[in-house]
Amino acid sequence: SEVKKIAVIAGDGIGPEVVREAEKVLKRTEELFGYRFETEHALFGGIAIDEKGTPLPEETLEVCKKADAVLLGAVGGPKWDNNPKELRPETGLLGIRKALGLFSNLRPAVVFDCLKDASTLKPEVLEGTDLIVVRELTGGIYFGEKFRRDSEQGQEAVDTCAYNVSEVERIVRQAFEIAGKRRKKLASVDKANVLETSRLWREVVNRVAPEYPDVELEHVLVDNCAMQLLRRPASFDVIVTENMFGDILSDEAAMLTGSIGMLSSASLGEGSFGLYEPVHGSAPDIAGQNKANPIATILSVALMFRMTFGYEDAADAIEKAVKDVLDAGHRTGDIAVDKTAAIGTDAMGDLIVAAM
Amino acid sequence: SEVKKIAVIAGDGIGPEVVREAEKVLKRTEELFGYRFETEHALFGGIAIDEKGTPLPEETLEVCKKADAVLLGAVGGPKWDNNPKELRPETGLLGIRKALGLFSNLRPAVVFDCLKDASTLKPEVLEGTDLIVVRELTGGIYFGEKFRRDSEQGQEAVDTCAYNVSEVERIVRQAFEIAGKRRKKLASVDKANVLETSRLWREVVNRVAPEYPDVELEHVLVDNCAMQLLRRPASFDVIVTENMFGDILSDEAAMLTGSIGMLSSASLGEGSFGLYEPVHGSAPDIAGQNKANPIATILSVALMFRMTFGYEDAADAIEKAVKDVLDAGHRTGDIAVDKTAAIGTDAMGDLIVAAM
Numbered sequence: 023s024e025v026k027k028i029a030v031i032a033g034d035g036i037g038p039e040v041v042r043e044a045e046k047v048l049k050r051t052e053e054l055f056g057y058r059f060e061t062e063h064a065l066f067g068g069i070a071i072d073e074k075g076t077p078l079p080e081e082t083l084e085v086c087k088k089a090d091a092v093l094l095g096a097v098g099g100p101k102w103d104n105n106p107k108e109l110r111p112e113t114g115l116l117g118i119r120k121a122l123g124l125f126s127n128l129r130p131a132v133v134f135d136c137l138k139d140a141s142t143l144k145p146e147v148l149e150g151t152d153l154i155v156v157r158e159l160t161g162g163i164y165f166g167e168k169f170r171r172d173s174e175q176g177q178e179a180v181d182t183c184a185y186n187v188s189e190v191e192r193i194v195r196q197a198f199e200i201a202g203k204r205r206k207k208l209a210s211v212d213k214a215n216v217l218e219t220s221r222l223w224r225e226v227v228n229r230v231a232p233e234y235p236d237v238e239l240e241h242v243l244v245d246n247c248a249m250q251l252l253r254r255p256a257s258f259d260v261i262v263t264e265n266m267f268g269d270i271l272s273d274e275a276a277m278l279t280g281s282i283g284m285l286s287s288a289s290l291g292e293g294s295f296g297l298y299e300p301v302h303g304s305a306p307d308i309a310g311q312n313k314a315n316p317i318a319t320i321l322s323v324a325l326m327f328r329m330t331f332g333y334e335d336a337a338d339a340i341e342k343a344v345k346d347v348l349d350a351g352h353r354t355g356d357i358a359v360d361k362t363a364a365i366g367t368d369a370m371g372d373l374i375v376a377a378m
Numbered sequence: 379s380e381v382k383k384i385a386v387i388a389g390d391g392i393g394p395e396v397v398r399e400a401e402k403v404l405k406r407t408e409e410l411f412g413y414r415f416e417t418e419h420a421l422f423g424g425i426a427i428d429e430k431g432t433p434l435p436e437e438t439l440e441v442c443k444k445a446d447a448v449l450l451g452a453v454g455g456p457k458w459d460n461n462p463k464e465l466r467p468e469t470g471l472l473g474i475r476k477a478l479g480l481f482s483n484l485r486p487a488v489v490f491d492c493l494k495d496a497s498t499l500k501p502e503v504l505e506g507t508d509l510i511v512v513r514e515l516t517g518g519i520y521f522g523e524k525f526r527r528d529s530e531q532g533q534e535a536v537d538t539c540a541y542n543v544s545e546v547e548r549i550v551r552q553a554f555e556i557a558g559k560r561r562k563k564l565a566s567v568d569k570a571n572v573l574e575t576s577r578l579w580r581e582v583v584n585r586v587a588p589e590y591p592d593v594e595l596e597h598v599l600v601d602n603c604a605m606q607l608l609r610r611p612a613s614f615d616v617i618v619t620e621n622m623f624g625d626i627l628s629d630e631a632a633m634l635t636g637s638i639g640m641l642s643s644a645s646l647g648e649g650s651f652g653l654y655e656p657v658h659g660s661a662p663d664i665a666g667q668n669k670a671n672p673i674a675t676i677l678s679v680a681l682m683f684r685m686t687f688g689y690e691d692a693a694d695a696i697e698k699a700v701k702d703v704l705d706a707g708h709r710t711g712d713i714a715v716d717k718t719a720a721i722g723t724d725a726m727g728d729l730i731v732a733a734m
């Protein structure tokens with residue numbers, strides 16, 4: 023079969039360790055299913071600042087643009103936290119999203135059976151929780167004009183939040199499509215009682231909705247959504263929202279599952295191109311100690327297979343292997359009840375590869 | 379003692395019923411403590427739209443401005459939800475905040491003993507949760523310039539988020555003061571890795587912090603805060619943040635206590651003036667049925683006594699009376715385990731008055 027090009031960005035902290043295990047899964051997929059991958063590594067984030075003087079080197083962008091998909095470990099750490107803006111890992115993250123046109127961030131929040139007690143929510147509330155937050159990723163207040171100016175009350179800072187009809191429509195349509203393939207419920211989250219961008223958002227949603235008659239739509243105000251996620255998480259199927267609200271709500275949703283160390287995410291552009299990464303961060307405190315849990319990154323590969331390559335068989339195999347290894351009782355430190363029995367990053371990766 | 383003027387805004391839905399019970403408490407306070415109150419009722423919200431053609435009539439504003447404090451029931455309801463912007467209850471709410479200079483919204487989130495099982499969080503996680511969100515209320519994206527314009531990608535909507543140094547400094551100082559009188563921990567929440575207004579916010583916090591050496595300060599990114607509220611609610615003492623983030627986080631914090639029907643809030647301006655209201659909404663579904671729980675509104679009176687009038691004795695008496703009535707097992711429908719034994723709004727008010 024055709025060779026698929028994957029740009030691999032290990033990044034900072036535990037990034038390199040978890041990505042290494044995900045690459046073992048790529049290799050095993052080639053052996054088992056006959057698919058062929060060509061990986062190219064690229065520097066990004068803190069390590070790119072250290073080695074190239076910028077979080078997003080031009081070469082890295084080139085590698086990504088030539089690729090069919092990107093696999094990202096994690097970026098950032100205290101080392102770069104006090105850098106000026108242009109020398110911070112986050113600036114690279116915003117830059118790569120914009121440069122690759124990744125306008126949609128999909129964050130599935132599911133509860134893993136072996137982790138259902140890890141949530142701070144009561145098990146009976148959590149029961150059946152399986153939702154996905156579709157976050158607009160290249161617009162809104164993240165990318166609007168920002169500046170300082172003098173005012174009579176001291177210096178003033180300004181951020182601009184803008185959305186046009188096309189930007190809203192493409193993400194909303196995608197969310198309707200996704201909902202149509204799931205439980206057919208879409209919650210569109212805005213603050214239409216206050217924001218003009220939200221009123222435009224809601225108008226577009228209402229205009230597009232009749233084209234998806236089988237999807238049940240509700241409009242939820244963002245403050246209410248923050249509450250309802252806590253009160254009735256299982257009632258949500260797909261949540262679609264703008265960039266800033268999505269940042270907050272997707273993290274809230276991930277945390278309430280208790281499974282944050284196991285969740286993967288996809289950032290998609292036009293066509294099938296996508297960037298896949300674990301939801302968890304770079305965890306500098308355990309970096310380089312063979313302690314990190316590689317499952318979220320491995321599941322990001324499964325998501326890539328499903329969403330970018332259409333390799334359903336290989337995606338199924340990975341997800342089943344993860345389930346089997348967990349069912350057999352193997353745990354990395356973060357998810358182990360008995361910490362003394364915890365296995366390392368590499369052992370977890372090897373077990374999953376073997377179970378495929 | 380000096381007569382205190384209280385503007386009373388019953389509002390919509392259950393507003394009139396819960397405010398009626400709070401007024402009984404005012405009367406009983408006069409008898410017991412010799413304080414004197416003069417109340418003046420004013421129309422606001424949906425009822426003002428119906429009767430005066432505007433959610434915030436000029437007379438109402440005058441009544442509030444002449445008063446020492448405002449007691450508000452609740453506003454809004456489906457009847458007005460599809461009205462044009464200038465004929466919506468929320469527009470009145472934003473208008474009254476701005477017109478009265480209520481720049482600070484205090485939302486204490488505490489767990490009531492009798493309600494600790496009502497939370498969707500595990501009791502052991504909730505244990506000891508007692509935090510207060512200090513939300514900036516008259517700035518940011520709520521009040522910045524809003525408009526539509528044409529673009530090549532269809533119509534574009536724009537909201538502007540602006541903060542100047544004075545606006546940030548007054549709310550931040552207030553939060554430090556409040557923290558100093560509590561457990562001396564302040565979490566300042568922003569999105570300084572993305573927003574210019576957040577970077578200004580953080581600069582001001584860091585400049586002011588050395589003046590409050592006994593308060594332990596942490597900066598928390600808003601997405602992380604949404605997670606940490608779920609993971610370690612009891613570790614927060616005072617959270618200070620800008621308007622939009624405060625809207626979301628204060629609702630999340632309230633919901634996680636499970637006590638949302640019992641929580642009160644204060645919106646404060648310069649000096650001692652304040653507007654006090656329950657956190658819950660107008661609950662149109664149970665309006666006029668003598669089912670609403672008046673406790674949050676009654677506790678809003680206690681908050682008013684404490685924060686605007688300095689009547690600590692009367693505030694203590696109200697809070698103790700509420701506790702005694704609950705300890706004796708009396709419940710309105712919303713908090714009753716055995717719904718058949720639930721008492722009405724008026725009965726709950728009378729019991730609290732009697733217990734004072």
Ligand SMILES: CC(C)[C@H](C(=O)O)[C@@H](O)C(=O)O
Nearest residue numbers: 112113115116269571572601
């Ligand atoms: C690091 C930060 C800029 C980023 C964001 O806010 O988008 C992160 O929180 C995320 O959600 O990917």
Ligand SMILES: CC(C)[C@H](C(=O)O)[C@@H](O)C(=O)O
Nearest residue numbers: 215216245468469471472625
């Ligand atoms: C009704 C709405 C405008 C208001 C707000 O967003 O401030 C409400 O949610 C609140 O928190 O008081």
